[in-house]
Amino acid sequence: MAKKSSVFICGNCTYQTSQWIGKCPECEEWNTFEEQLQGKTPTSNHLAIKQLEKERPKLLDEIDINQEIRTSTGINEFDRVLGGGLVKGSLILVGGEPGIGKSTLLTKVLGNLSQRDVENRVLYISGEESTSQIASRMRRLGIENNQNMFIYHEKDLENIFAEIKIIKPKFLVVDSIQTTLSPELQSAPGTISQVREVTFEIMNLSKNQGITSFIIGHITKEGAIAGPKILEHMVDTVIYFEGDQNGYYRLLRGIKNRFGDSNEVGIFEMTGAGLMEVSNPSEYFLDDHENEGHGRCTTCILEGTRPLFVEIQALVVENKFGNSRRTTQGFDNNRLSMLIAVIEKYFGISLSFFDVYVNVAGGMKLLSRESDLCIIAAVLSSYFNKSLDSRTVWIGEVGLTGEVRSTPRMDIRLRSIQQLSYKKIITSKKNLESKEILVNNLAVNNISELKNIFD
CATH class of the missing domain: 3.30.230.10 (Ribosomal Protein S5; domain 2)
Structure with a gap:
């Protein structure tokens, strides 16, 4: 059997080298290299891109600039961080420590969106929890008798896109980006190349089909979102969930936002019924x-x-x-x-x-x-x-x-x-x-x- 070759990739700047080194010569960060097996390079016209018609360059005067129509999530503090609501076709990255409330918040958001309009089909994809676990959390949050809420336990990106083509959701949650894998790559889920490739495919799907997508990201022990730094550049909005797990408050902080002010903050309180908004944070x-x-x-x-x-x-x-x-x-x-x-x-x-x-x-x-x-x-x-x-x-x-x-x-x-x-x-x-x-x-x-x- 032929020996598989490997490459070492910096998790901060994606610099590549044939052998492990302690300090990256490009970004000068220490201990950021991870070994990955070299496989076939994915083609640029597969999955989401392949299904879409080719678009030609347009003159500036030919492009209709319509004012952004924002959709409220039903949670005022979350809308504040987003800049006034959700923008159609946007890609939002939510990061935070384990157990901080990322899945709970997005579950509540999808529940509000699906109950507001019969045409608002939503799809919650999880590679970490079973469908029964997600359904139990939704019932605990008061989301029941919902004909627009779809739950799917899957890690393979091709299967996910096949179901998206059938269901045609308006809103999508991928929980989490580190557990989703593309079959075009031979590396394991959560590696730099997998995270970059999966995010790229979801980004193209969101932009071309107008699906508002959320992706949940794990964080490292330093507090940064796990994966290459390019991950934060690819998405439209980056939101961090902060707070003490032993405390009751949660801070939702916008780090990047292409559709509004960055560094906006939303305050939440963790209760038995989920995350509740704090109406007067100063008090x-x-x-x-x-x-x-x-x-x-x-x-x-x-x-x-x-x-x-x-x-x-x-x-x-x-x-x-x-x-x-x-x-x-x-x-x-x-x-x-x-x-x-x-x-x-x-x-x-x-x-x-x-x-x-x-x-x-x-x-x-x-x-x-x-x-x-x-x-x-x-x-x-x-x-x-x-x-x-x-x-x-x-x-x-x-x-x-x-x-x-x-x-x-x-x-x-x-x-x-x-x-x-x-x-x-x-x-x-x-x-x-x-x-x-x-x-x-x-x-x-x-x-x-x-x-x-x-x-």
């Missing part, structure tokens, strides 16, 4: 915020176009062993070390013999820098044992020279601050220039101007 992240306490401070961040009010908690305790700790939850640890250095410089206090702990309440992760001023205020509040007014909002990025820098899209934050009846806002002077402010405010240029608050 969720500010639980019991009326209680006064040392080291508590409120800031307003933007997730996409949505303002969210979150509470930052800080604890400063003396360390008698001389090896101080800097520990964060939901915030960059290196950023905290920098802010502590700024505090020591411009407040004239030494935190070298103190442990500093910073936590973002509710499990939120702060990726932007408009919360710097709030973190400094929380640390100083704990250090001086001085409570801060819970109805005061602190907003501003702090630089190494102690200056409080301006924050983008301040109008949206101010509007929410006024609607929620906060008493005061402390921020940069530039943030308040030429703006109508209906609440008390304190404009600062440098954090040293805050000394009188903590005296």
